[in-house]
């Protein structure tokens with residue numbers, strides 16, 4: 001198993017946000033987390049990336065326990081890329097400089113040494129002509145694709161995506177989802193929190209329905225979307241699918 005979560009608990013003050021999450025993610029699998037606002041999707045991804053410490057439970061990456069607070073989180077974080085809804089690109093740097101920043105600093109590599117990989121990423125994401133543009137010269141969809149390239153430039157083993165299309169104009173969503181589909185074809189292990197139900201249904205290997213910090217149901221998208229067992233899952237899907 002690439003990633004294994006065992007009975008994860010997390011509270012903020014008196015608010016219990018994750019209430020016993022257990023989840024196995026296989027190498028190359030795409031898992032979509034769906035669920036109502038406030039169900040704990042973002043918190044789960046932040047805990048997986050060690051941005052927030054868990055209160056209790058275990059996270060295993062390739063059989064190695066990573067949620068141990070006595071470990072230095074930095075080397076583990078490098079193995080797990082995360083992209084957020086807000087692109088957070090540095091405005092005073094070009095797209096290329098944004099993508100090169102972390103690998104240059106952390107791996108101490110020169111621009112020349114990194115250039116073939118970075119050029120290949122821009123090419124793959126249809127951004128070759130935009131490498132030397134600044135973020136404010138790029139559309140939201142282009143900025144988000146640069147943000148994904150920036151995470152990939154660290155050669156992560158797993159990618160986490162937290163509602164990465166939620167801030168985009170509807171016509172720009174497709175180009176970003178296309179990037180996710182191509183990463184899946186490349187065999188990247190991915191966990192996505194998303195409200196893109198059609199994408200989850202058509203592309204994910206597995207869908208996990210979160211509610212009140214618990215996984216109520218999980219399974220193949222066809223099973224969850226067509227035959228949800230839990231009433232709460234059914235209600236949620238009925239509401240969101242009606243809005244399409």
Ligand SMILES: Nc1ncnc2c1ncn2[C@@H]1O[C@H](COP(=O)(O)OP(=O)(O)OP(=O)(O)O)[C@@H](O)[C@H]1O
Nearest residue numbers: 012015017035036037038039040041042043044193
């Ligand atoms: N740093 C924090 N401090 C206090 N409460 C927090 C913090 N982060 C999240 N929460 C609370 O945890 C709960 C779950 O939030 P989370 O963002 O994980 O949900 P979500 O499922 O990702 O929601 P959405 O779909 O709206 O992004 C919410 O009640 C939220 O207010």
